[in-house]
Amino acid sequence: xNNQTEKPSFLLARVDKFITxxxxxxxxxxxxxxxxxxxxxxATAASHYDVARFGMxxxxxxxxxxxxxxxxxxxxxxxxxxxxxxxxxxPDPKWVIAMGNCAISGGPFPTYSxxxxxxxxxPVDVFISGCPPTPQGLLNGLIVLQEKISEQHPTKFIMKDRxxx
Amino acid sequence: MAFKEILLNMxxxxxxxxxxxxxxxxxxxxxxxxxxxxxxxxHRGMEKLFENRTYQQITPLTDRFDYxxxxxxxxxxxxxxxxxxxxxxxxxxxxxxxxxxxLQRLASHLxxxxxxxxxxxxxxxxxxxxxxxxxxxxxxxxxxGARLTVHAFRVGGVPTDxxxxxxxxxxxxxxxxxxxxxxxxxxxxGNRIWKHRTIGVGxxxxxxxxxxxxxxxxxxxxxxxxxxxxxxxxxxxxxxQFEVPTSANGDLYDRYVLRLEEIKQSMRIIRQALDxxxxxxxxxxxxxxxxxxxxxxxHSIEAPxxxxxxxxxxxxxDKPERVKMKSPSFINMQSLETMCLGNLFADIVAVLGSLxxxxxxxxx
Amino acid sequence: MIEKxxxxxxxxxxxxxxxxxxxxxxxxxxxEKDELCVTADRSNLIxxxxxxxxxxxxxxxxxxxxLDNMNTKKEGEKRFTILYLLYRFPGSARIRIKxxxxxxxxxxxxxxxxxxxxxxxxxxxDMFGLNFSGHxxxxxxxxxxxxKDFPLRKDFPLEGK
Numbered sequence: 001x002n003n004q005t006e007k008p009s010f011l012l013a014r015v016d017k018f019i020t021x022x023x024x025x026x027x028x029x030x031x032x033x034x035x036x037x038x039x040x041x042x043a044t045a046a047s048h049y050d051v052a053r054f055g056m057x058x059x060x061x062x063x064x065x066x067x068x069x070x071x072x073x074x075x076x077x078x079x080x081x082x083x084x085x086x087x088x089x090x091p092d093p094k095w096v097i098a099m100g101n102c103a104i105s106g107g108p109f110p111t112y113s114x115x116x117x118x119x120x121x122x123p124v125d126v127f128i129s130g131c132p133p134t135p136q137g138l139l140n141g142l143i144v145l146q147e148k149i150s151e152q153h154p155t156k157f158i159m160k161d162r163x164x165x
Numbered sequence: 166m167a168f169k170e171i172l173l174n175m176x177x178x179x180x181x182x183x184x185x186x187x188x189x190x191x192x193x194x195x196x197x198x199x200x201x202x203x204x205x206x207x208h209r210g211m212e213k214l215f216e217n218r219t220y221q222q223i224t225p226l227t228d229r230f231d232y233x234x235x236x237x238x239x240x241x242x243x244x245x246x247x248x249x250x251x252x253x254x255x256x257x258x259x260x261x262x263x264x265x266x267x268l269q270r271l272a273s274h275l276x277x278x279x280x281x282x283x284x285x286x287x288x289x290x291x292x293x294x295x296x297x298x299x300x301x302x303x304x305x306x307x308x309x310g311a312r313l314t315v316h317a318f319r320v321g322g323v324p325t326d327x328x329x330x331x332x333x334x335x336x337x338x339x340x341x342x343x344x345x346x347x348x349x350x351x352x353x354x355g356n357r358i359w360k361h362r363t364i365g366v367g368x369x370x371x372x373x374x375x376x377x378x379x380x381x382x383x384x385x386x387x388x389x390x391x392x393x394x395x396x397x398x399x400x401x402x403x404x405x406q407f408e409v410p411t412s413a414n415g416d417l418y419d420r421y422v423l424r425l426e427e428i429k430q431s432m433r434i435i436r437q438a439l440d441x442x443x444x445x446x447x448x449x450x451x452x453x454x455x456x457x458x459x460x461x462x463x464h465s466i467e468a469p470x471x472x473x474x475x476x477x478x479x480x481x482x483d484k485p486e487r488v489k490m491k492s493p494s495f496i497n498m499q500s501l502e503t504m505c506l507g508n509l510f511a512d513i514v515a516v517l518g519s520l521x522x523x524x525x526x527x528x529x
Numbered sequence: 530m531i532e533k534x535x536x537x538x539x540x541x542x543x544x545x546x547x548x549x550x551x552x553x554x555x556x557x558x559x560x561e562k563d564e565l566c567v568t569a570d571r572s573n574l575i576x577x578x579x580x581x582x583x584x585x586x587x588x589x590x591x592x593x594x595x596l597d598n599m600n601t602k603k604e605g606e607k608r609f610t611i612l613y614l615l616y617r618f619p620g621s622a623r624i625r626i627k628x629x630x631x632x633x634x635x636x637x638x639x640x641x642x643x644x645x646x647x648x649x650x651x652x653x654x655d656m657f658g659l660n661f662s663g664h665x666x667x668x669x670x671x672x673x674x675x676x677k678d679f680p681l682r683k684d685f686p687l688e689g690k
Contacts, residue, residue: 032178034185035207035525036232036313039276043302046295061180078673079185079206082177108226111210112680112689113672132232132313205671210687212656213680217687248562375589375618378645389618396621462562463614463625465591476594476612480601491592491614499648528671 016154023067023093024149027142030066031059032086035073037100037132044135054142063089068145069122070138074102075115087122095149097141098124101131169194173510177206181284181514184524188513195510200502207528215488220246220455221320223488228314230490231526233276236269236305237468239318242488244399245464245475246320249457255446258322259401264335264438265308265317266400266466267431271342272301273469274424274431277521278349281421284518285362290352297338297345304334320455322448332439339432346428353421363417367504367516370415377500381471381493382423383520387415393467400466404441405434417519456483470494470521492526533560539622540565543585550580566612566625574628575637578613582642587615587624590643595653599683607631609659613639630659638664656681 045051060066063086101107106116128141176187185206191199227242228235279294302312309315353359371387392409394402410426412419457479465474471493480486497520504516534541556568581587591614607629615624638661639646650661651670658679
């Protein structure tokens, strides 16, 4: 014990790896519920499935404080501009999960008022199929997203913005 | 203080609007003068879609109406179709339907208590309510494979019989639930803050309630005893003994007490149905391609949120000419303004929570 | 017609009252699957509903249904049908009033009788493009204001135009 404290303890890591490690373990989802999938999202956050095990329990009600947008449900044409605007209001770096078949492709509603896939208006990182996906499905999607985050370079978003300019 | 009208916008993305509802609120300082709901952010064109789907294909789509009480939607739609076809469902299937719709009512009410308390600021009740709700969803999963959008029934009965394992699960759950309800009551019923936020808030008179077409617990909280399970029994509800709780004040607290009482009555019904479950068939033979002779029918059931009715017009083909859904949330939502006028701005969220709205059902 | 109602004393009474009051004005009545449906003309709709509400106790409007009969109507019939589903507390009686209407015609709003008709009429306006005169604010309820078509008309495709 004593021997250990006498030595100054330190950790060696690359800064980019360290940042992605921090990002992946403290994702703040945006608590935006659209339709049926939102109920399963709440169930995932509630006591039985407890998304806090993955560091994601901080559901924010404002897009300005969140970095993960879970599009949980049907996006209608009337709602689409709102979704786009909410996504634009989220600060970088940000990720999007399309939860459920409606968000992926319109699902069972090939109708005049439903947007056929949320990836037409915002970029999506992870698709989770199901109608609605079970909480296990959502958790799996969140873990996939964590893996994706850990493989990304933290400067990716800055570079992307420059390219747009 | 001088009158100064303030216009505020709530939603469509707001943590307390239960989905994608938008409210335009006019305030005099902090007193509500006018509330205008703007709907349609979840309008999925269901009724148009129904006209392009066969009768059997519509059943799973009804799950997506009121996604907190999918089985009630299945039952409402199927009873209307069966009435239109004039077929009789076997007694055992009727009892199984009753068991599952009552379980669904429990799930819906438990979720409601949680959301309502969460809207007022008591977060822990949501977590309590969801523990028990999860048990119900596990029963559904065991029965049909799905948790939320269950598609539990078919035209002519139920697809599979319930086995001993499911009966055991239901029995265990029924034994466990009263203690949990007692926990929720301990947290809320006598709580001074809770009473302060709910008693005398969101009051509606019986006359207004009838004129606005209010149904379900919101109507019964004004003292009108009106429950379709009792008044126009369907699916063998006449075989069971249960009370229809009412209260007199028509405020939020009454609606809360009433729903907890309804949970207890539902447990009574489930117990009776399990004890007296008849033997026999569970599915009537119906043709694979349902072609229904021209006719029209309206049938309504008592869903957790109020009267859920289906108007179906057939035209001799395998697809309906028109399906119109009378959704309880849509009707109840209309009364929001009447309930909110003169209350404080913060009470809008509480009143909205008490109405038990589901946007999928309002916007169709 | 009246024989069919033999086992339903309440509905029989209501139907007789209606017949006595509006002798020739009722265009027809059917009783199928325990549901009484009375066809009325657009001109005396309000007086029939008033009579049902004030003198026969049908105090609640259950729902309003719009129908587009484009594919099923015969020559000379009107294209749209509006159904008023009425309900009576207490007594559990239902009645359906049916009114045929053409595209360019307007129906009187029943908002003054049943406040529940507010959104129901807006929904029919939004979905079928039918007008109700005297409604306090007849605007689209589901679709955005800039939407031009009426989705539940039979000539509107499911996927939209």
